[in-house]
Amino acid sequence: xxxxxxxxxxxxxxxxxxxxxxxxxxxxxxxxxxxxxxxxxxxxxxxxxxxxxxxxxxxxxxxxxxxxxxxxxxxxxxxxxxxxxxxxxxxxxxxxxxxxxxxxxxxxxxxxxxxxxxxxxxxxxxxxxxxxxxxxxxxxxxxxxxxxxxxxxxxxxxxx
Ligand code: HEC
Numbered sequence: 265x266x267x268x269x270x271x272x273x274x275x276x277x278x279x280x281x282x283x284x285x286x287x288x289x290x291x292x293x294x295x296x297x298x299x300x301x302x303x304x305x306x307x308x309x310x311x312x313x314x315x316x317x318x319x320x321x322x323x324x325x326x327x328x329x330x331x332x333x334x335x336x337x338x339x340x341x342x343x344x345x346x347x348x349x350x351x352x353x354x355x356x357x358x359x360x361x362x363x364x365x366x367x368x369x370x371x372x373x374x375x376x377x378x379x380x381x382x383x384x385x386x387x388x389x390x391x392x393x394x395x396x397x398x399x400x401x402x403x404x405x406x407x408x409x410x411x412x413x414x415x416x417x418x419x420x421x422x423x424x
């Protein structure tokens with residue numbers, strides 16, 4: 265059965281798009297690196313909305329808070345199997361990535377998945393209360409941020 269995307273893009277177009285995606289788009293950068301950095305950008309955006317509401321930087325909005333928390337849950341459940349590929353640390357690829365080789369000494373994808381599971385659990389707890397008011401967000405956001413931080417501290421090159 266042809267997918268909707270296949271029909272919209274047309275048979276030849278989608279094949280070209282698929283091979284471009286696997287080869288890294290227009291030849292700029294490693295596709296696994298781009299995928300994980302993009303995923304992180306989405307984490308950051310949604311966490312940022314909630315963080316700003318918790319701090320009172322933007323007005324609390326139950327719908328927006330719920331949407332951001334739901335997005336974090338969904339993002340944490342997306343398989344990251346292809347993102348944490350061997351030979352994609354900054355020891356292999358230089359400045360293109362901030363992933364430290366330490367991840368691969370500690371199990372690679374399996375370790376990333378372990379921290380991801382903690383993050384997922386914390387995001388589910390956050391989503392359960394995000395619509396209940398501004399005061400509920402901060403305490404539930406803490407454990408989510410801690411999971412992000414656990415991974416960043418161990419496996420992300422600090423900005424210098
Ligand atoms: C499994 C480990 C792990 C978890 C969990 C994790 N991160 Fe990351 N994050 C990384 C690594 C490694 C990088 C550097 C990626 C690269 O440059 O290839 C990164 C990069 C980022 C970036 C910069 C993206 C860019 O364009 O370079 C942001 C923003 C970010 N993370 C936010 C978050 C937030 C918010 C969370 C939690 C909701 C989170 N991360 C959870 C490991 C993780």
